[in-house]
């Protein structure tokens with residue numbers, strides 16, 4: 091897909107006709123979008139020929155890296171044979187059958203069946219309807235409230251954004267929808283105060299218990315959470331958090347839902363984030379790494395217990411045109427086989443994960459970093475003017491994050507900034523040498539940013 095247009099010409103057309111997601115369009119068009127033209131391995135190239143380390147795996151999803159021909163080949167073949175058919179009216183197709191079997195194989199042992207969707211948002215919207223249907227089918231229609239967390243992210247549909255706890259999203263469109271309640275998040279760095287992480291983890295988990303008991307367990311359908319909050323700034327809960335959450339849900343017969351859209355398919359060094367934290371959810375939302383982003387596909391994994399209730403309750407009046415799309419499912423099959431057969435998940439846990447974590451955590455010694463944290467190949471650097479007090483910046487939240495994010499791009503590395511936290515989530519296939527280059531670029535980014543915030547008098 092070559093073009094003979096200049097970057098300026100490309101930007102002008104984009105500015106004239108394209109509304110970007112999560113973007114201040116006026117601001118973007120004043121600057122001009124960076125035109126990404128190709129990618130291979132862990133690298134991107136833009137229209138100016140700059141090579142960039144993709145420290146964010148696209149949008150946390152290109153787990154096997156770019157340029158895997160075997161995925162392309164399988165998809166091309168599938169599109170020649172059956173580019174589309176649906177699974178609505180008593181039909182199915184080979185990729186849907188093969189992918190559902192493969193997912194039963196690679197997901198934790200309690201999971202057996204999948205409902206296919208086209209994205210993470212659609213997976214979470216499905217989960218809202220599914221958990222309410224699950225209880226209604228057992229004559230408990232009042233057991234319909236879903237508890238989620240502040241600053242959680244579960245998508246951008248009306249349902250997904252309502253499950254999410256991002257107030258700027260709620261402000262646009264009158265969200266959340268009724269029957270969704272948010273509790274505190276296990277974000278020790280920002281909210282732990284002088285409590286130890288262990289104490290704070292228990293406190294945050296018991297927020298769930300207090301809320302359930304306040305509302306009445308017979309009104310609560312489910313609790314949904316990301317193992318590690320991704321877009322919320324890679325919030326890694328203290329070790330005491332998840333076992334306590336599981337105890338509370340089991341004691342009160344509340345479905346435990348793990349949103350594995352980011353943490354799934356090897357990101358944490360386990361196949362799924364719930365496995366990293368040692369808990370067994372009833373339902374999982376999946377997307378992103380399921381296909382490494384080569385084609386859009388998502389799904390909802392359920393246990394036999396949940397599946398039985400749904401299966402025996404007559405028509406489940408829910409589904410999408412592209413549920414289990416044959417070419418998307420074919421991409422997911424090829425992708426999961428790469429993860430499985432090349433033992434990429436094991437390598438994250440025992441080799442490249444520890445290798446990168448050592449260097450990433452050492453960045454915590456930088457004067458600008460209040461905390462460096464990382465699990466598997468997902469990490470964050472909290473930027474602060476005062477490491478000891480973890481103070482905020484004397485300027486609008488997010489300003490320093492954007493300064494750092496822009497320096498990162500200039501240094502040939504994509505990092506994400508959420509507020510004043512820098513985030514990293516490289517493709518799981520990154521090599522030792524590429525980690526070294528990434529860390530060097532991250533360190534230079536911190537040095538450049540520190541000089542800039544001093545120049546601006548923020549420190």
Ligand SMILES: Cc1ncc(COP(=O)(O)O)c(CNc2cccc(C(=O)O)c2)c1O
Nearest residue numbers: 209210211243244245320321349351352377
């Ligand atoms: C945990 C989680 N759940 C659901 C979704 C929604 O998935 P879809 O986007 O496929 O509908 C997500 C998506 N997460 C996401 C999507 C786009 C950008 C960023 C960012 O952090 O910049 C994060 C996510 O991170």
